[in-house]
Amino acid sequence: MSTDLQQYSTENQLDKIKRYADQRGFEIVRVFEDAGRSGLTLNDRDGLQDLIRVVQSGAADFEAILVYDVSRWGRFQDADEGAYHEHLCSRAGIRVHYCGEQFDNDGSLGSILLKNVKRVMAGEYSRELSVKVFAGQCRLVELGFRQGGPAGYGLRRQLIDEKRQHKAELLRGERKSLQTDRVVLALGPQDEIAHVRRIYTMFVDEGLSEHEIASRLNNEGILTDFERRWSRSSVHQILTNEKYIGNNVFNRVSFKLKQKRVVNSRENWVRAEGVYPSIIERSLFDRARSIIDARSNHYSDEQLLSFLQTILQEEGSLSGLVIDERADMPSSSAYRSRFGSLIRAYSLIGYEPDRDYRYIEINRSIRAAYPEVLDKIVAGFEVAGGDVTRDEGTQLLSINGEFTAAIVIARALTTTSGSLRWRIRLDTGLIPDLTVAVRLDASNSRPLDYYVFPSLDLNVPLIKLAEDNSLSLDAYRFNSLDFLFSLAGRSLFGEAA
Helix, strand or coil, X not given: CCCCXXXXXXXXXXXXXXXXXXXXXXXXXXXXXXXXXXXXXXXXXXXXXXXXXXXXXXXXXXXXXXXCCHHHHCXXXXXXXXXXXXXXXXXXXXEEEECCCCCCCCCCHHHHHHHHHHHHHHHHHHHHHXXXXXXXXXXXXXXXXXXXXXXXXXXXXXXXXXXXXXXXXXXXXXXXXXXXXXXXEEECCHHHHHHHHHHHHHHHCCCCCHHHHHHHHHHCCCCCCCCCCCCHHHHHHHHHCHHHHCCEEECCEECHHHCCCEECCHHHCEEECCCCCCCCCHHHHHHHHHXXXXXXXXXXXXXHHHHHHHHHHHHCCCCHHHHHCCCCCCCHHHHHHHHCCHHHHHHHCCCCCCCCCHHHHHHHHHHHHHHHHHHHHHHHHHHCCCCEEECCCCCCEEECCCEEEEEEEECEEECCCCCEEEEEECCCCCCCCEEEEEEECCCCCCEEEEEEEECCCCCCXXXXXXXXXXXXXXXCEECCCHHHHHCCCCCCCCCCC
């Protein structure tokens, strides 16, 4: 369980499992538990990992595994992942029983179908919940409420009630307990406030670098809010974070559904200005920002890449943190601004990080290409004689006022064996009559083909495609959309005699 909800508390699950065991003559010899852990990934789920290790060792002292229901096995975003872990158990001769489900996991066709549907539903529940939570967080940010993370040096988290009345100051590690309570930022101790203002003065008026400022603070015995010594990056963070001028900024980094950490561009940030008491005047903050931005302007692209190459030779690897800790070169944000992203800069010097971050570039290009793809499809309907209206919020197309179409782009994913896979998410909330899936080629640079799915035939939230699929899927596959555009045309009938 990730939270202590009454339905899924580990005590309630174990009680149901014990009753199931008693009814079928099982004796429980071990309990594997993941309390306070998300089921989205296998990471941090020590209980499930231990269970799999015992099963694979061949030394398991049990012949069955009892699980509360399919969703407790995991809410994996790839339903096949849950099936894979269960297959490992089945291959070892150990059957998995779902005690709270209305079907027996006996290998029959009905149980297999129900189980797969449950796995997809479990993953989709987390996805839909993530969308709703994110929308709620954005709304709260716009209202001036803090959404997670430490307050920062010179600031403190303040707990308020639904009437915005002060309740208490939250210490590090403390959380609000009432749903109606909210958290805002308030001014911290006067000595920390004075040090923040002094940092800006040393940087803007005295011309000291972040590294020099950190050295001076350390020599004076001043520690950060985490009781640590100052570093170049910790000083840089104070000089660039808008919370010191009272702004509430959210969604600078995304880590949705525990899948991939993405550094978002500024246009995707969610902000509310002037909602907190400010420590620094806006004019002073802007002067500091302009100095930081200007530091890289006098360097050519070749010089910036040369600096990067030097760091790589000296450090052995590259990251935003490694770059920011170097006092003799521009910050990582300068590289993002100049080259579009750190990954792009890395590629220009021939460096490939251990983790593949190309998906960031691909997703960015797909988002940029989506309006063009949409315009081409709209133009295709109009050339055929159709009248198309577009919902600016959802981008849902209405053709001749007779049927609606949603357009999605499916990027190509390469498996370890070198084959291609596509994942198509159908927006069941919009309920379009047709979903047009534009499947990209292996390079994710141009359309490969098109799938046109009628909602009457397919109402699942996620479809997985291989290069070649069964007739039940490839019946909807087309090399062009000419046939679809023809649906918008009009035929004239002569007057009946």
